[in-house]
Amino acid sequence: YAEALIVVFKSPRPAAMVLERSQDFGRTWRPYKYFAANCSATFGLEDDVARRGAACTSRYSSPFPCTGGEVIYRALSPPFAAEDPYSAAAQEQLKITNLRVRLLKRQACPCRAEGRPPPPPQLLHFAIYDFIVKGSCFCNGHADHCVPVAGFRPVKAAGVFHVVHGKCMCKHNTAGAHCQQCAPLYNDQPWQAADGKTGAPRECQSCKCNGHADTCHFDMDAWLASGNRSGGVCDNCQHNTEGQHCQRCKPGFYRDLRRPFSAPDACKLFQGEEGTKAVHCFSYKQNGSSQQHVWVSCPLCPCGRLWGQHLLCSLWFHPSAAPGVKREPCRDPRGRLIASFPSHSADVDWHHEVPPFQPVLNDSEPAWGWEDEQGFSALRHSGKCECKEQVLGNPKAFCGMKYTYVIKTKILSAHDKGSHAEVNVKIKKVLKSTKLKILRGKRTLYPESWTNRGCTCPILNPGLEYLVAGHEDVRTGRLVVNMKSFVQQWKSALGRKVLEILKRDC
Helix, strand or coil, X not given: CEEEEEEEECCCCCCEEEEEEECCCCCCCEEEXXXXXXXXXXXXXXXXXXXXXXXXXXXXXXXXXXXXXXXXXXXXXXXCCCCCCCCHHHHHHHCCCEEEEEEEXXXXXXXXXXXXXXXXXXXXXXXXXXXXXXXXXXXXXCEEEEECCCCCCCCEEXXXXXXXXXXXXXXXXXXXXXXXXXXXXXXXXXXXCCCCCCCCCCCXXXXXXXXCCCCEEEXXXXXXXXXXXXXXXXXXXXXXXXXXXXXXXXXXXXXXXXXXXXXXXCEEECCCCCCCCEEEEEEECCCCCEXXXXXXXXXXXXXXXXXXXXXXXXXXXXXXXXXXXXXXXXXXXXXCEEECCCCCHHHCCCCCCCCCCCCCCCECCCCCCCCCCCCCCCCCCCCCCCCCCCCCCCHHHHHHCCCCEEEEEEEEEEEECCCCEEEEEEEEEEEEECCCCCCCEEEEEEECHHHHHCCCCCCCCCCCEEEEEEEECCCCCCEXXXXXXXXXECCHHHXXXXXXXXXXXX
């Protein structure tokens, strides 16, 4: 960034000169400022003495003083003053690769002995004491200092190194000589220069690659499809994973739930383990026809829809098994009973109770658009976990729980992150908020019970509205839902009653 130019002349200052700049290493040049004793006569331009912000000035073209006269240019003087030095307009004005001064017209010093003729034009000359350019390295607001570029050779003048180094020491997850791009694994949002007006760093955001990629790139289609929330696409997924976020195992590999999904060995080649029962799994289209067939081992259950450690294998077994064929209960790797299977297909209404199932069967981070009958656990199917519904009783007991937040919320979707679950909700009303700053709009809840109990309590069915009272995880700032939380389907009367308790008793 060129911020100012100061030229101190030993000879009289020029009667006319032009300061020019290049932004492409001298291939093209554009004027910064015109200097002349008479702007209109010399350049046909207005004088900024008469009109503020004009391209020419007569301020620095007088022959007085005959020596030591200065010519000064400030890059952000009107009309180029900028509140944000990193804005596109400021960059256009400040960013340079070369400066050039064209000395166009000499003038003699008028202070000469009386009767002595002026020197002939060929003897007039320009002499300069100092040529000072003040500036800084251009880093888009993402660095505090710069270092020499490769191959730089310092030139020492008067015992001091006069140089602005050209390689920024980037912060805010940015990279490049001028911090002009995001670092390799931080392309989840478009790169932006820092906000020089507010001081906001506008950091690059990391891609969600689950530990299975070293780089990612920004994709505008993904960004628009997400509602301008996430546009990162992971590059070259490793460890037998695939997908935009390396969020699922490749075909022929299954998710080992004994390992966190970020582990390199989370996706294992299916080979059929000794002592396991191979079962035939498949997915449905809307009309109920078979879409995909996969052989898997029952104890590992990679064919089922995942909800934490709770695998719903029983929902996806082929219904055409011969009547009377016994199907063994599926168990997870820790030996827990997951689901029991009906003795024949007539026990299950496959066309109505089972939702459409996507072709990818081992996705570790599915985003579900559930039907009303599907909760976070298979609570309407055999093998379910019993969840005791809470009742709003003694107001003192409710207040004694010291809930951090009380909200009216609509359940939108959920994501199985492997190590935890995330529930996307839309907060429609905030009844209580203490230390937390909770606003209406989209937010994430974090249910704990699926890791502690093997199922998800309290029940939160997508598409429905609930009154949720819970606590904040002080370490992470997350809104937690657990067995201590108060969760009931929203009713206006319930909302009024809770609001009255909060105002009167809590």
